[in-house]
Amino acid sequence: MDDRMFRNAMGKFATGVTVITSKVGDDIHGMTANAFMSVSLNPKLITVSIDNRANMLDQIKQSNQFGVNILSESQQDISMHFAGQTKEDREINFGFIQEIPVIKDSLVSIVCDVDTSYVVGDHTLFIGKVIDIASTEGEPLTFYCGKYGINPVVS
Template structure:
């Protein structure tokens, strides 16, 4: 399917058309985590990308209406975590996407004052490196200070649904 934006190409395509088109890009599922005083917070995000090997930089995109946006916007919040979910962790994606299950099912652990989630296939601890305003989202560029990974299978997201490899 193709879309012609009409007479004024500067308007771009509609948000629905944009979402439908980009939904064809399969991605992993991550939980971005940070600490708010004593409270650990997380947000499901598929808008995550590696930016640079040298220096080690990643980027996460956060909606300006998300609770995580307000948290990451605080000057005293200098670090955040990125947790790449395994195929067995669909429930955690739902939990942090606004369909919460019991909090005791979240396998939290701390790494140097940054909350991370156990059982994920990869974990990163990032220092906020740069903050970039981008439309209705803010892009958080993170300098990776710590990583850990396994060889388990990832949880994938494609056309609005979860999938697994194979």
């Protein structure tokens, strides 16, 4: 199978949208990602998958910490900004939890210390030990078949 067939098939899995954040010195970096999942309740662990060519890879390796921000349906513009899908410069006003940058008004912000990492194919999986969470009510931003906000009909 070719890469496009694989990518199209994986796009049939509806996901939420997150922005991964990290800070090294005064430099805050963020990237949009949907490769995120809960791993363990005890201890509390999550994982994110980062392309080995992404700038975020070095940020997380240097800081040994990261945040996962689950976006609300009103934050598509933020997702597009961190995915490099907009041309305009935008100032992001970050919040902080345990000194880790987070996206304000996200449905959930989870901050982690890196527990371990694994290079798998062309990505690195970072397992994060959750150190704190902030959560609010609202509807999630979704992604399906390459489009935002498309919720599959369940019959």
